[in-house]
Amino acid sequence: MRKLKLLLINPVSQFRKGFLRSDITRYPPLAYGIVSALTPDNWDVELIDENYEDFEYQEADLVGLTGYTSSIYRAYQIAAIYKEKNIPVVIGGIHASMMPNEACNYADSVVVGEAESCWKDVISDFENSSMKKFYYGERLSLDNIPPIDYSIFNPNYMVSSTITTRGCPFDCEFCTVTAFNGNKYRMRPVGNVLDEIEKMPQDKFFFVDDNIIGYSRASKEHAAKVFQGIIDRGIKKYWWSQASLNFANEPELLKLAYDSGCRLIFIGVEAETVEGLDSTNKKLNAKIGTDKYNEAFNRIRHAGISVLGSFIFGLDSDGLQDIRNRARYIKSANVDCYQMGILTPMPGTKTFFRLEKEGRIKKNNYPEDWQYYSVEDITFEPAKIGADELMSEMRDVWYDLFSRKSITRKFLGTLRATKDVEASTWALATNMSYRNMAMDVFGEEKFDIESLIGPYKNMLGGDKK
């Protein structure tokens, strides 16, 4: 009997490619590996991944799409091609879950929430010609994440990915995590994670967790078990992830993280002032105290792990001087690389609902305007300065902090602080990638990261492992 064909398509915005333009900073879209693993054996599953190939029409029995807000317009364009040919389309993921009524205009079915609990219903309803408009995924225990099917991913990915936890109790104003994954921090069985790390062909990977160490003693113990397991199994791979700043207060965990291959950690710093943190409801950092940031960054760096600090510009508390001060702070702070994004009201967040209520969202010709929701463009009316003024200031900030001089200075600082070549090159590559993202906005010179990083690594002795 002929197998049915599920065609998964990973859409990439044609407007802003952001982090997806470099092999160093893109990683396999895990959701498709999970959906593929959940699909029964009477189906063939194939992935067209626009990270590596432009979409070209292919026959299928069923099409599955997901997308971030900035790539959802592209997803809808592709969905329209299949809808016209009467091939059923299912859309899921963060954007569709936050805007299900919009997404169902472009798809036969919308998966709202996490897919693990309801994908089997999507498939059996398709087989019985009784697909529903909406499927609602429950937030199950993470034992239900199946072993991710890595076979569908393009072999050219340099950095692989996996996940150990979901959820966050904090609900910061701008963030989608709590709305999508819930306020309960759920942890995946350690053995499942380790099996996956062993299985992935790449020697570098990204734990896509929003905070790999979590918010409790139990969550830190879970992280410690994952790190210790990597060491015990003799896995020689490098990894990076995201964590809260209080990682700096966990010296034993930092050591385990380093020994298990961690070389870069993304920290959501957001702002260096109390007013800035208040306007984002970032309680966790406020509790640590902005005056303690630098010391905390250094504790992480001295463990051999470089710090990627993420900062938001265009907060409601930001006047021109605040923006200049934030840029100055980042330049001198003990962060090795930096994301300097513009506040973006992602659908489903409190920021979105608040700005919408205040009539301040300006990029609202949906779905086309979702393309601007990539943190490189201004989508709303800032509180204290004009949108044009903010953009012109951002241009200056990006040019200054992503200049060759600034990036090189940071790189040398990272080498001194971490004494680790891999940590330093990852931080360098990250700064180059963020520079390229910023330059995308102005259509100007970009770094050829792969060719620039290669000589650095050779010059500095290459890999340690």
Ligand code: SF4
């Ligand atoms: S920004 Fe971090 S701490 Fe805040 S809600 Fe999102 S994941 Fe949680």
